[in-house]
Amino acid sequence: MATYIHQLEDWPAFRWDHAAVSGPLAAVRHRQGRLTGRMDALGFELRSEAVLETLTADVVKSSEIEGEILERSQVRSSIARRLGMDIGGLPPVDRNVEGVVEMTLDAVGAFDRPLTSERLFGWHAALFPTGRSGMLRIAVGRWRDEEAGPMQVVSGPFGREKVHFEAPPASRVAGEMAAFLEWFDSPDTLDPVLRAAIAHLWFVTIHPFEDGNGRIARAIGDMALARSEGSDQRFYSLSSQIRQDGKGYYEILERTQKGDLDITPWLLWFLACLDRALDDSAGILEDVLRKAAFWQALAGEPLGERQRKVLNRLLDGFDGKLTSSKWAKLTKASPDTALRDINDLVARGILVRDPGGGRSTSYSLVLPEALPGRA
Numbered sequence: 349m350a351t352y353i354h355q356l357e358d359w360p361a362f363r364w365d366h367a368a369v370s371g372p373l374a375a376v377r378h379r380q381g382r383l384t385g386r387m388d389a390l391g392f393e394l395r396s397e398a399v400l401e402t403l404t405a406d407v408v409k410s411s412e413i414e415g416e417i418l419e420r421s422q423v424r425s426s427i428a429r430r431l432g433m434d435i436g437g438l439p440p441v442d443r444n445v446e447g448v449v450e451m452t453l454d455a456v457g458a459f460d461r462p463l464t465s466e467r468l469f470g471w472h473a474a475l476f477p478t479g480r481s482g483m484l485r486i487a488v489g490r491w492r493d494e495e496a497g498p499m500q501v502v503s504g505p506f507g508r509e510k511v512h513f514e515a516p517p518a519s520r521v522a523g524e525m526a527a528f529l530e531w532f533d534s535p536d537t538l539d540p541v542l543r544a545a546i547a548h549l550w551f552v553t554i555h556p557f558e559d560g561n562g563r564i565a566r567a568i569g570d571m572a573l574a575r576s577e578g579s580d581q582r583f584y585s586l587s588s589q590i591r592q593d594g595k596g597y598y599e600i601l602e603r604t605q606k607g608d609l610d611i612t613p614w615l616l617w618f619l620a621c622l623d624r625a626l627d628d629s630a631g632i633l634e635d636v637l638r639k640a641a642f643w644q645a646l647a648g649e650p651l652g653e654r655q656r657k658v659l660n661r662l663l664d665g666f667d668g669k670l671t672s673s674k675w676a677k678l679t680k681a682s683p684d685t686a687l688r689d690i691n692d693l694v695a696r697g698i699l700v701r702d703p704g705g706g707r708s709t710s711y712s713l714v715l716p717e718a719l720p721g722r723a
Contacts, residue, residue, distance in 0.1 A: 364612040372619040379626045402582045410587035447474035455567040459574035481559040491521045492558045515555035524554045540576030544569040545618035584629040589621045654679040669710035
C-alpha cells in the first residue's frame with residue numbers, strides 16, 4: 349500500500365477541483381494586476397526601493413523557514429549592490445548571504461529563461477559555497493545519491509524521531525527531475541500561479557538535493573509568479589507569509605504528500621497565502637513612502653556619512669533602541685564622536701531623546717511631518 353503520493357501508480361498526475369479553485373485564483377490574479385498598477389504609478393526610484401524591500405524580506409524569511417538566520421542589513425546590501433542601487437554605508441556580506449541572494453535574483457530576474465538541471469545545480473552550489481550544511485559535508489551542485497541514505501523529513505529527539513515524509517529513493521531522482529523540468533517549461537494553458545503552487549509541491553516531494561530543497565522550491569515558485577506577471581520586479585513576499593504560518597505550511601504539505609493526487613486543499617492553501625502576501629504589500633508601500641517623505645523633508649540638510657548611515661538603519665527597522673554605544677559600533681566611531689553626531693541631530697530636531705536617561709539614554713527618529721519647519 350502506498351504511503352506517499354510519489355508511490356502512487358499515476359504519480360505525478362495531479363488533479364484538483366477546478367470550480368473550487370477558480371474563484372480564489374481569479375481574486376488573486378485581480379489583486380496582482382491592481383498592485384502592479386499602483387507600483388507603476390510610484391516612479392522609478394520609489395518602485396526600485398519597493399523591490400529592494402520585498403526581495404530583502406523574501407530572502408530573509410525564506411532562510412528563516414529553514415532555521416537559518418541571515419543579517420538583514422547584509423541581505424539588503426547584497427541585493428542593492430547587484431541591482432546597482434546606491435543606498436550608502438553598505439556593510440560587507442558573508443558568502444552564504446551572497447549565495448541566497450544570487451539564487452533569488454537569478455530566479456526572478458531571469459524568469460523567462462528555461463529552468464534546467466544545470467541552473468538548479470548552480471543555485472544549489474550558491475547556497476552551500478563551502479560544500480557543507482552546518483558541520484556536515486554534502487553533495488553540492490548535483491542530485492543526492494544513495495550514499496546519503498533515505499531522504500526523510502523528521503522531528504523529535506534523537507532516537508525517538510517522527511518521520512513526516514520520505515522522498516523517492518535517489519535512484520529515481522534524475523528521472524523525476526527530468527519530468528518535472530519538462531513540465532515546468534511546457535507551453536500548456538495552465539495558469540502560471542497554479543504552476544507556481546504545483547511546482548513548489550512537486551519539487552519538495554522529489555527532494556532532489558541533500559539540503560536546500562525548501563529554499564530552492566520557493567525560488568522556483570517565485571520564478572513562476574514572475575512569469576505570471578511578466579515582470580522581474582517583486583512587490584510582495586510569499587516566503588514572508590509562509591514564515592508567518594510555518595505550522596500550517598508543514599501540516600498542509602504533510603497531509604498532501606500522504607494523500608492521493610487530488611491537491612485541491614494544497615492549491616487553496618497556497619492561493620490564500622498568496623492573497624495575504626498581496627495584502628501585506630500595502631505595508632511595504634507605506635514603508636517606502638514613509639522613507640521617501642523623511643528624506644524629502646531633510647532635503648538640503650547638511651548630514652555626515654555616519655549620520656545618513658544610521659538614519660537609514662533606523663528607517664529600515666532598527667533592532668532595539670538606538671544608543672550612543674550602538675551608534676559608535678555601527679559607524680566604527682569613538683564614543684565621543686558618536687555622541688557629537690547624535691547631539692547634532694537632536695539639536696536639529698531630527699532625533700529625540702527617549703524618556704529616561706543616564707547610561708541607558710536612547711534616541712528615536714522624529715516623524716517627517718513633525719520635523720520642525722519641514723511639515
